[in-house]
Amino acid sequence: MKLGAIEAGGTKFVCGIGTEDGTVIERTSFPTTTPEETMAQVFQFFEGKGVEAIGAGFFGPIDPVIGSPTYGSITTTPKPYWSNFNVVNALKGRFDVPVGFDTDVNGAALGEYTLGAAQGLDSCLYITIGTGVGAGAVVGGKLVHGLSHPEMGHILVRRHPDDKYEGTCPYHKDCLEGLAAGPSLGKRWGTAGAELTPDHPAWDMEAYYLAQALMNYVLILSPQRIVMGGGVMKQPQLFPLVRTKLQELLNGYVPHPSLSEGIEQYIVPPQLGDNAGLCGALALGKLAAEEA
Amino acid sequence: MKLGAIEAGGTKFVCGIGTEDGTVIERTSFPTTTPEETMAQVFQFFEGKGVEAIGAGFFGPIDPVIGSPTYGSITTTPKPYWSNFNVVNALKGRFDVPVGFDTDVNGAALGEYTLGAAQGLDSCLYITIGTGVGAGAVVGGKLVHGLSHPEMGHILVRRHPDDKYEGTCPYHKDCLEGLAAGPSLGKRWGTAGAELTPDHPAWDMEAYYLAQALMNYVLILSPQRIVMGGGVMKQPQLFPLVRTKLQELLNGYVPHPSLSEGIEQYIVPPQLGDNAGLCGALALGKLAAEEA
Numbered sequence: 001m002k003l004g005a006i007e008a009g010g011t012k013f014v015c016g017i018g019t020e021d022g023t024v025i026e027r028t029s030f031p032t033t034t035p036e037e038t039m040a041q042v043f044q045f046f047e048g049k050g051v052e053a054i055g056a057g058f059f060g061p062i063d064p065v066i067g068s069p070t071y072g073s074i075t076t077t078p079k080p081y082w083s084n085f086n087v088v089n090a091l092k093g094r095f096d097v098p099v100g101f102d103t104d105v106n107g108a109a110l111g112e113y114t115l116g117a118a119q120g121l122d123s124c125l126y127i128t129i130g131t132g133v134g135a136g137a138v139v140g141g142k143l144v145h146g147l148s149h150p151e152m153g154h155i156l157v158r159r160h161p162d163d164k165y166e167g168t169c170p171y172h173k174d175c176l177e178g179l180a181a182g183p184s185l186g187k188r189w190g191t192a193g194a195e196l197t198p199d200h201p202a203w204d205m206e207a208y209y210l211a212q213a214l215m216n217y218v219l220i221l222s223p224q225r226i227v228m229g230g231g232v233m234k235q236p237q238l239f240p241l242v243r244t245k246l247q248e249l250l251n252g253y254v255p256h257p258s259l260s261e262g263i264e265q266y267i268v269p270p271q272l273g274d275n276a277g278l279c280g281a282l283a284l285g286k287l288a289a290e291e292a
Numbered sequence: 293m294k295l296g297a298i299e300a301g302g303t304k305f306v307c308g309i310g311t312e313d314g315t316v317i318e319r320t321s322f323p324t325t326t327p328e329e330t331m332a333q334v335f336q337f338f339e340g341k342g343v344e345a346i347g348a349g350f351f352g353p354i355d356p357v358i359g360s361p362t363y364g365s366i367t368t369t370p371k372p373y374w375s376n377f378n379v380v381n382a383l384k385g386r387f388d389v390p391v392g393f394d395t396d397v398n399g400a401a402l403g404e405y406t407l408g409a410a411q412g413l414d415s416c417l418y419i420t421i422g423t424g425v426g427a428g429a430v431v432g433g434k435l436v437h438g439l440s441h442p443e444m445g446h447i448l449v450r451r452h453p454d455d456k457y458e459g460t461c462p463y464h465k466d467c468l469e470g471l472a473a474g475p476s477l478g479k480r481w482g483t484a485g486a487e488l489t490p491d492h493p494a495w496d497m498e499a500y501y502l503a504q505a506l507m508n509y510v511l512i513l514s515p516q517r518i519v520m521g522g523g524v525m526k527q528p529q530l531f532p533l534v535r536t537k538l539q540e541l542l543n544g545y546v547p548h549p550s551l552s553e554g555i556e557q558y559i560v561p562p563q564l565g566d567n568a569g570l571c572g573a574l575a576l577g578k579l580a581a582e583e584a
Contacts, residue, residue: 076547123438142432146415146514147548155508158450171545216447220512222438253463255368256439
């Protein structure tokens, strides 16, 4: 099946043509400007390519709830011109194919679930720790939606006793994103995360926050695997620190092998690498085609 | 449809016969002793009643994951004799009908979803605050399972600056259950919760913990309604306190009417009242019959 994919960030759009196994045949990218200008470039890219469905992973907040009056639109983004723009209506007005629409992080979660590190399971959680913190989850084979999409990057965590940094989140100051996203690392230690040595105390504190988040995700969603990606997780020393701290926090409360001897296969890096965004969008397109 | 229902607690079993609309025709109860003795009483009650399916909501932890090698059993309970006892095998060995099996709190969540305060929606969360704290969730019309069932009562919360009480949880000390369950109220204030006046500062502190939990549930699961039950929630002053504190914590981050002008219809008491456990078990039985 030939699928169209859109990975839409606040800075740039990446568009691709690919297949349902995640192979990207062709790609392009251009800056995010106004909806009119940027969508015209999207239309031009897909025109005449014969795609059978399009998947779109977008910067949020969006309305991904099928049946809702504003389904398919970006809602209250601070990004100029895009508030209330309906992506699904725009795409369907131009191409007569099924359109899958979700947040970029939900797309990545679906990508890892169908094509990457969580294949063959019934549920998973994908978290990305980079400029911000975002997470998406698959439960019973479906992306989690309800009122809207999850915003798991903003859950509350306990402050580390040695942490004097106030936090970067404009809404909550010291929520998970406020304390653990890449920019917080740089501001707290006066040096960008990528420049800190692997034995710097920054990583222990970072793992302290991430393990708390994972504890709450495990207790609330009970996912069968947790995939951790994003720029901050390129520091491989974080994985063993997070695994150990999660076990300490749970203290044996959830008696499952994945949380004891199997934890190295439970908390894992992504498999889709630099194609994660486009693969996620392909997975959204494939799902839309199947559900059409 | 005539359904059998079992509400199994660590102290007593309640068994009932009812219909899929939640009507309980007949009920009985007996103490929880050994599996042999107690299940013999269950068998005797259902014998010859012509039930078409049985739903069982059990004290946990259990394995509710269909396809798992230990599906249908109680796993590592401290309750003597019941560890590794397989409830589903026992019931199916005696009655040739579909059996639905889940935790008591997941049963109650399904009950409120199909028959109670969250009817007609696609998702909901049910939380009970009593001797312990437990919660179950429906997402996309299905109860959340993954590795196992959720254990949402044990998530981490931030300690109130005025709270010197260490917490009751034997695993985590001051997790949500450790700080907010009924027994913690009694130990913290030296007076049982039911004896404290509605303007006592205990309720403000209680709401501080419950609102944190709800914030994390909203950000992780995005449920379309939250139903709050259990002995502690019989204090009606808690509802407005929890609603207001949740709004303060979210600080407008999730732009949905249910979290602003619609919050009184978003955070609500249960509708099933004293029949919640049996109605939940009936709902589990109905679901098992539908999926058989």
